[in-house]
Amino acid sequence: MKEALLKDPVFGMAAEQFDRVADFLELDAEVRERCKWPKRLITVTLPVTMDDGRTEVFFGHRVQHHLSRGPVKGGLRFHPNVNIGEVAALAMWMNWKCALMGLPYGGGKGGIACDPRTMSMREQERLTRRFAQEIAPFIGPEIDVMAPDVGTTAQHMAWILDTYSTREGRFVPEIVTGKPVELQGSEGRTQATGHGVAFTITLALAKLGIKIQGTTAIVQGYGNVGSHAVDTMIGYGMKVTGISDISGAIWNAKGIDHHALHEHVSTHGGIKGFPGAEPIDPDTLLLQECDALVPAALERVITKDNAAKLKCRILAEAANGPTTPEADAIIEQRGDIFLIPDVLCNAGGVTVSYFEWVQNLQRFSWTKHEVLTKLETKLNEAFTNLNNFCEKHNCGMRLGALATGIQTVANVKQTRGLFP
Numbered sequence: 001m002k003e004a005l006l007k008d009p010v011f012g013m014a015a016e017q018f019d020r021v022a023d024f025l026e027l028d029a030e031v032r033e034r035c036k037w038p039k040r041l042i043t044v045t046l047p048v049t050m051d052d053g054r055t056e057v058f059f060g061h062r063v064q065h066h067l068s069r070g071p072v073k074g075g076l077r078f079h080p081n082v083n084i085g086e087v088a089a090l091a092m093w094m095n096w097k098c099a100l101m102g103l104p105y106g107g108g109k110g111g112i113a114c115d116p117r118t119m120s121m122r123e124q125e126r127l128t129r130r131f132a133q134e135i136a137p138f139i140g141p142e143i144d145v146m147a148p149d150v151g152t153t154a155q156h157m158a159w160i161l162d163t164y165s166t167r168e169g170r171f172v173p174e175i176v177t178g179k180p181v182e183l184q185g186s187e188g189r190t191q192a193t194g195h196g197v198a199f200t201i202t203l204a205l206a207k208l209g210i211k212i213q214g215t216t217a218i219v220q221g222y223g224n225v226g227s228h229a230v231d232t233m234i235g236y237g238m239k240v241t242g243i244s245d246i247s248g249a250i251w252n253a254k255g256i257d258h259h260a261l262h263e264h265v266s267t268h269g270g271i272k273g274f275p276g277a278e279p280i281d282p283d284t285l286l287l288q289e290c291d292a293l294v295p296a297a298l299e300r301v302i303t304k305d306n307a308a309k310l311k312c313r314i315l316a317e318a319a320n321g322p323t324t325p326e327a328d329a330i331i332e333q334r335g336d337i338f339l340i341p342d343v344l345c346n347a348g349g350v351t352v353s354y355f356e357w358v359q360n361l362q363r364f365s366w367t368k369h370e371v372l373t374k375l376e377t378k379l380n381e382a383f384t385n386l387n388n389f390c391e392k393h394n395c396g397m398r399l400g401a402l403a404t405g406i407q408t409v410a411n412v413k414q415t416r417g418l419f420p
């Protein structure tokens with residue numbers, strides 16, 4: 001199984017990062033092995049009646065990296081390329097992210113190999129409910145709490161909540177986070193990841209002594225994370241000059257009007273053809289000059305082929321795992337790019353998920369202002385601690401962030417000891 005996992009390029013990447021950090025921390029061999037491998041890898045098959053009457057069988061996965069520090073937390077992804085290796089890598093990153101942010105969770109991730117863009121909402125509902133039913137014995141508010149990820153939304157969480165609550169015979173809002181507000185979802189959760197991305201960019205700008213007003217950003221990916229990052233950055237006085245999504249890429253040196261773009265996307269389904277900007281090749285977009293480059297889609301987009309050519313001052317990893325280890329080495333060697341690693345940059349989502357879960361357990365709700373203020377306090381604290389760690393140990397932000405997360409988990413493993 002170890003070999004099979006390591007053969008997956010995304011898991012291979014997460015494992016390579018882990019090994020580098022474990023060497024740096026000089027982790028004891030026994031603790032190192034226990035930290036590296038996922039506790040539970042669950043795969044279920046999901047027969048679903050499609051709208052045309054056919055039955056199609058989908059594969060769904062849930063990986064629970066560790067339960068040593070609390071329940072497992074992480075998103076559920078719908079994407080055609082989902083496989084167990086990718087899900088295991090994403091679960092591992094969630095583990096270090098939760099530890100870095102001081103959240104009482106282990107990392108988890110789920111995924112169903114499907115293409116939601118070609119499925120009706122009825123088909124997606126049947127698929128989601130079947131997954132919730134099959135995975136129900138392995139999850140719970142104190143075991144594993146899911147949230148939206150690529151290709152899923154608050155609506156998918158509502159279906160999981162309903163399926164799980166029906167099984168239990170009571171309303172269990174704390175089984176998922178990122179759900180609609182009317183089902184006890186948290187105010188501020190939808191924009192939390194994008195808000196956190198923009199907020200950490202302002203922290204990086206301050207650290208570099210650059211005034212926010214008029215700085216520029218390029219955003220790759222215009223889903224929930226990318227679009228809210230754009231809105232928040234523009235709200236802060238930044239200019240977003242380039243955006244790409246699955247339909248194409250657009251460029252306007254004067255800054256893209258985000259209100260007009262929202263309208264265009266809601267009528268056309270993508271950014272392609274937006275009249276307020278010029279089309280540009282999506283790969284070329286990443287190489288344009290800007291203050292902040294924000295990959296906000298999938299893994300492995302900053303690679304050894306483009307890392308040397310980037311013209312950004314800050315690389316803000318809104319996606320999980322957007323930079324390969326080879327690209328990391330190039331960026332570190334260049335020394336002119338300030339990296340905000342994914343486990344910090346996009347941690348706004350899981351942090352507000354934690355706030356949502358806490359509110360649910362207390363049957364109490366906070367205002368959007370309270371939520372976003374608490375989020376900013378947590379991100380600020382994590383950013384400052386990480387900077388201090390990196391300065392003290394003379395290391396880069398990736399290594400520092402992962403080292404902080406991994407050391408926290410390793411300490412817990414060591415103190416709990418090995419059962420039996």
Ligand code: GLU
Pocket residue numbers: 073074075076145146147148149150177178320346347349350351353
């Ligand atoms: N899917 C998000 C992430 O990758 C959020 C996870 C959560 O809120 O549990 O961080």
